[in-house]
Amino acid sequence: MMIDYCENFINKYPNIPYMDTIGLWIRNGGKETLLSYGLIEIDKHDGRLLILEDEENFQQLVDDIKWLKTLPLYIELDKKKNDKQIVVSHAPLADVWHLKDVKNKQNTFKEYALWNRKNPKEDVSIFNIFGHTIIQKVDTSKHYINVDTGCHYVKEGFGKLSTYCIENNEVITQ
Numbered sequence: 001m002m003i004d005y006c007e008n009f010i011n012k013y014p015n016i017p018y019m020d021t022i023g024l025w026i027r028n029g030g031k032e033t034l035l036s037y038g039l040i041e042i043d044k045h046d047g048r049l050l051i052l053e054d055e056e057n058f059q060q061l062v063d064d065i066k067w068l069k070t071l072p073l074y075i076e077l078d079k080k081k082n083d084k085q086i087v088v089s090h091a092p093l094a095d096v097w098h099l100k101d102v103k104n105k106q107n108t109f110k111e112y113a114l115w116n117r118k119n120p121k122e123d124v125s126i127f128n129i130f131g132h133t134i135i136q137k138v139d140t141s142k143h144y145i146n147v148d149t150g151c152h153y154v155k156e157g158f159g160k161l162s163t164y165c166i167e168n169n170e171v172i173t174q
Contacts, residue, residue: 001025002033006065013039014053029152037061073113079166082142084127086166089113091132094120094144120144129164138162138171149173 005025009016026034031049034040038057040049074089087097093113099105117133122143131148136158139146150158162173 001028002030003065003068005030006033006061009034010058010062010065013058014051016051032152073110077166081127081166084125084143086129087126088129090130091116092118092120092128092130092144092146094124094126094128097124097126097128119146129166134158138164138173140164140171147171 002025026049031040034049035042037060038054039052039061041052042048043050074087074093077086077088079086087093091112091114093109093116095116095118096105096109096112099109102109115132119139119141120128120143124143128144130144130146133146134148134150134153135146136149138149145164147162147164149160149162150156151161153159160173162171164171
């Protein structure tokens with residue numbers, strides 16, 4: 001989402017008359033991201049987001065998006081858990097793992113890796129570590145682990161950052 005919406009932002013910057021053109025992302029961390037780059041400010045009178053022209057910070061955003069686009073969709077580890085290869089991804093992709101090398105199914109595979117919210121079925125061939133779907137505490141199943149404890153969603157009753165250590169089977173939550 002960040003890459004897609006940032007590319008839209010980059011293509012229109014600094015002439016973005018209405019920030020709702022990137023509204024979905026703005027509501028999902030985009031506002032905080034653009035504030036951190038110093039590319040927007042919040043109008044003190046009406047709370048609207050205003051574009052700030054800053055060529056150096058803008059170029060940093062452009063470079064960072066370019067770098068993000070080089071990152072893998074998933075990471076296959078050389079380790080196993082419960083006799084299954086460990087694969088780390090943003091969202092659960094174990095149910096479509098068999099499609100990862102099927103040419104005409106790459107869009108389906110990618111959509112699962114980015115947007116799926118269903119926990120993997122038990123008969124999958126990999127052990128999947130993922131996030132994307134916020135839960136109260138880390139879900140350590142026999143065939144997957146969901147580590148998304150909603151670090152950004154403090155007001156909604158979440159607000160914890162969690163991870164899982166493969167070497168010692170430890171869940172760490174802050």
